[in-house]
Amino acid sequence: MIPLLIFALFAGCRKDDDPGNVDEIPGLGGDVWVEGPVDKWIEDSLTTTYNMTVKYKWEQGELDPTKALVPPHEDKIIPVLSTIRRGWIKPFEEEVGNLFVKRYTPKYFVLVGSSQYNMDGTITLGTAEGGRTIELYTLNDFRVNWMPGYVPSDSPNVKMMFHTIQHEFAHIMNQTVAYSPDFKRISVGKYTGNWVNFTDQEANRRGFPTAYAMSSSDEDFVEMVATMLMEGRAGFDRIVNNITEDGADGTPAATARAVLRQKEAMVVEYYRNSWGINFYNLQTRTRAALVALIK
Known part of the structure; x- marks a missing residue:
């Protein structure tokens, strides 16, 4: 039985205005605050070292105004970013x-609580915008054990978050x-476009790594990378x-396995020829x- 609510991990890349070019509206907060320990951690751990910045406080016009969203809890920021x-x-x-x-x-992360x-x-759960920005959602569901190193305690949420990031970064790489x-x-x-009506296992039997990969060739490629x-x-x-049954569309199990192996080989070739990266080393x-994070 297919659930009525299907989780779409990703959305297509949007070409929005630069998120930093939003005028402040007097009396409604705007993008002004006194820097605290979280900002110092971001500066020392991400901005100085990796040329990345993070937006976790609200700014008028930052996100889709038609959506009901909530900001992230501040005590989630360092654990999430440390894990990333x-x-x-x-x-x-x-x-x-x-x-x-x-x-x-990406140089700019926008964090959303819901x-x-x-x-x-x-x-x-995540979007990539123009090769520069990644928006990450659902931060308030992220739980940690309050021990040195901020080891996460909820492996499904951690895997979901990393799958989202790997997916979106793969978009950025193949846009480049x-x-x-x-x-x-x-x-x-x-x-x-009806990929929401399939389970991942049904998609596997048709030669796709996940159901969402069935939505387009671009999503197929980055879902292969992330998976x-x-x-x-x-x-x-x-x-x-584990693909031992033929697909409902008549795809033989052996064909589905061969298709996934062909896609795997093309991902490995792309990383080697386009980026000089040994994909299997990176995968390891x-x-x-x-595993070290979720054990």
């Missing part, structure tokens, strides 16, 4: 160096250097090897970092 640094930034830095991180990772509910019944058009032809004719990084090589192998580092 350890689980996403560090593996890239260790594999390809600090210069790559400074140059290509999810963004959409008219089609989906929930947006396009992936091969041959990828678009692998599942041609099988993409659908491979988050699950690790052994985990992705399990996804492929990323998976190890995630």
